[in-house]
Amino acid sequence: MDNYHDRRVRKSKIALKNALISLLQQKNLQQITVTEIVQAADVNRGTFYKHYQYKEELLEEMVDDIIVDLIDSYREPLKEGEKISINNLNVSAIKIFDHVENHADFYTIIAKSNALVGLQSRICIQLTDLMREVVEQAHEIKGIELNLLASYQAYAIWGLIMEWINQEFKYSATYMSNQLLTILQFTRYS
Incomplete structure (x- = not known):
């Protein structure tokens, strides 16, 4: 029962x-x-x-559920206990775009309307926290403040997500993951 x-x-x-x-x-x-x-x-x-x-309570629970799923999607490559680095990262390990695609209606509302003002900021803060976990695993990079690096990477990923949404999910989640990996590798060696 x-x-x-x-x-x-x-x-x-x-x-x-x-x-x-x-x-x-x-x-x-x-x-x-x-x-x-x-x-x-x-x-x-x-x-x-x-x-x-209240309806706001429903919205808050919905947002919390999606944020938890975002965190889980981002941490998916960590489930095997490995540290994330560009060297061992592959396209199939990047799940953040799958997450966005699974919640496409929600992210489209955030990106294209004023209906959920403030949620872009909340998501970027969460992404920054997730990025901070990764950059803290790395040894200090000479001359780069790790908090700024985490913020830079978070907002860069959010920018990719926003562009994907603005192009009405023209590309697959796998393609977007591949693009992110290629960008990360390019910026690492430039």
């Missing part, structure tokens, strides 16, 4: 999050009502209020 209940809760939450994403493609969060969310999700208001007090 618990497994059935958990599955129903997950299903309801997914429906609510998908409904919110769909509505955010049309208007800002402030313009969206709980009634619109539950109608789009095909659940009743009671189901919404069983899980969330």
Whole structure:
């Protein structure tokens, strides 16, 4: 019975999050009502209020879930216990573009509308934290402040993601991973 209940809760939450994403493609969060969310999700208001007090709480949980998935995608190459370096990095190990592709609607809203103001900054801060983990593994690079290097790399990756979104995901995630790896190798040797 618990497994059935958990599955129903997950299903309801997914429906609510998908409904919110769909509505955010049309208007800002402030313009969206709980009634619109539950109608789009095909659940009743009671189901919404069983899980969330406000629509902002639904949004926050959705963003948190996506950030956790972003972190997991970035750390995928580390699961085998290896340190990440350009020398041992390959295209199949780079999962961040797969993550963005899996959440394309969410990232498109962030990139192309004012619906989720401030989330670009939050994602870049998270990317910077992830990059800091990698650059701290490396020995100090003479003359380069590691925090600045981490920030540079994070915003460069975000720039690639933004360009990919602006080109309406014209390329595959694998192609984007290959481009990132090529850029990293190019900047390393230039």
